Amino acid sequence: MLQPMYRLLIELTNGRWTSRILKSFARSRVSRLIVPSFARIYQLNQEEMDKGLSEYPTLHDLFIRTLKSEARIIHKDYDSVASPVDAVIEDVGPINEKSDIIVKGKTYSIDEMLGDRELLSKYLNGTYMILYLSPSHYHRIHSPVNGTVTKQWALGTKSYPVNKLGLKYGVRTLAKNYRVITEVKTEFGHVAIVKVGAMFVNSIETTHKGSELEKGAEMAYFTFGSTVVLLFEKDIFQVDANLHTPKEIKVGERIGVLKEIGS
Structure with a gap:
């Protein structure tokens, strides 16, 4: 039930006003309430995050999350x-x-x-x-x-x-x-x-x-x-x-x- 809703709101929304509303919501404190369900539905790898889910004050903060320093290995060959x-x-x-x-x-x-x-x-x-x-x-x-x-x-x-x-x-x-x-x-x-x-x-x-x-x-x-x-x-x-x-x-x-x- 929740997954189609998220897809509708986040993946397909493109209207000027609906986008502004969603943007405001994602940055609001109340969006924190859906952080756990969003992480579950989209199967976010919480072990690689540099914070626990409870430490993200908004959905926007979860979107722009950073990772632990060892979570990604960069291929270093010069070419x-x-x-x-x-x-x-x-x-x-x-x-x-x-x-x-x-x-x-x-x-x-x-x-x-x-x-x-x-x-x-x-x-x-x-x-x-x-x-x-x-x-x-x-x-x-x-x-x-x-x-x-x-x-x-x-x-x-x-x-x-x-x-x-x-x-x-x-x-x-x-x-x-x-x-x-x-x-x-x-x-x-x-x-x-x-x-x-x-x-x-x-x-x-x-x-x-x-x-x-x-x-x-x-x-x-x-x-x-x-x-x-x-x-x-x-x-x-x-x-x-x-x-x-x-x-x-x-x-x-x-x-x-x-x-x-x-x-």
């Missing part, structure tokens, strides 16, 4: 790309020369997603990867690579669901939703980390300071379940051969390796 989130890898594939990608049978424009024609050319014929976070996932975002932030910007005004139904029936959700884009320069080439909101305008909070990013270091968090799209410059990324989709992944696990351009 490896680590998963930035706990998520399901929904898709991985090529970005064509027209900047299009095809996800769940729908075409999305990387040009529209980035909103920056000057940066677009380096990603044409590159690789994309889509990682979907459900309400059950840990919502902190970590850097997948070592590098220097060259640019960070936000686009979009609304956020619609990016779960399977949202991707299938929504209107260009990955390219139109509110999103925060961080471009990182590595010694191999450029990687764009696109953090796509699923609900609530401005539901993405950036936490990293300065321009240097260390692989595995926290860089942002989502208020609710959402999606991260990784874009790799042409010829610099090789996905792990044993990676299939959909695939459950955790922060720090290797998803591929970086290569020198032309190697």
Whole structure:
């Protein structure tokens, strides 16, 4: 009985006023009353949390929970790309020369997603990867690579669901939703980390300071379940051969390796 209600409210709600109401509720003290049932229904791993359930004063605090320091192991090889989130890898594939990608049978424009024609050319014929976070996932975002932030910007005004139904029936959700884009320069080439909101305008909070990013270091968090799209410059990324989709992944696990351009 409760699970359909949570799915309706958290995974599918996209109306302006209903979203605002849910946002206010999740941050209110009264939301603490449903923290235990939410944890049970979504089968949250309480052993890895750095606090007990009774220590979360609101549902929002549970969503943005942090983990014990040993809960995630970051793949440290210098050329490896680590998963930035706990998520399901929904898709991985090529970005064509027209900047299009095809996800769940729908075409999305990387040009529209980035909103920056000057940066677009380096990603044409590159690789994309889509990682979907459900309400059950840990919502902190970590850097997948070592590098220097060259640019960070936000686009979009609304956020619609990016779960399977949202991707299938929504209107260009990955390219139109509110999103925060961080471009990182590595010694191999450029990687764009696109953090796509699923609900609530401005539901993405950036936490990293300065321009240097260390692989595995926290860089942002989502208020609710959402999606991260990784874009790799042409010829610099090789996905792990044993990676299939959909695939459950955790922060720090290797998803591929970086290569020198032309190697």
